[in-house]
Amino acid sequence: MIQNPYVLGLFHPENPTPTRESAQDAFTRTHILPVPWMEPIDVSRSILYLVGESDRYITASTLTIDAGFIVKS
Template sequence: MGHSIPGWRRFPQLSRPRSVNSVHPYQINTDMIQNQATYDLFAGKSGASKEEFAASSQAAMALPIPWVEPSDITHAVLFLASDEAKYITGVPLPVDGGNSLI
């Protein structure tokens, strides 16, 4: 169909009822961000430390955290897949420490 997951919300003619949601994380505490290239990029200098990266990363968050933990993403996905979320559909759920607010 050529649409992203949020684009699926625009297709009410889907053959059977289904829940289509998406989780939108920001800076998950994994090797993908915990590396020297990322430290240097965010700190704006070569040889930056993890602490300098954390400080500059936290400045981009509405909450006082430098990044989101993998378990936070897991909890969001498990919630959306649970019976407690049975009436939630078409939702892009940011798990980003408030980064999307800034």
């Protein structure tokens, strides 16, 4: 999810100047895991797993990296 003032405002509408910190609790409530958002390193680690030897038999699968957002939605 792109984090900009508009999107942050959607999660924290009562704040005229929302910040990541002020919207953090609202973001966290959208996930099953207790994290507000994923960082680029979280996606990078998944990519490294997919290009490594340990996944050589994984085919035709979707790897969702969303801290449980889709399941909770």
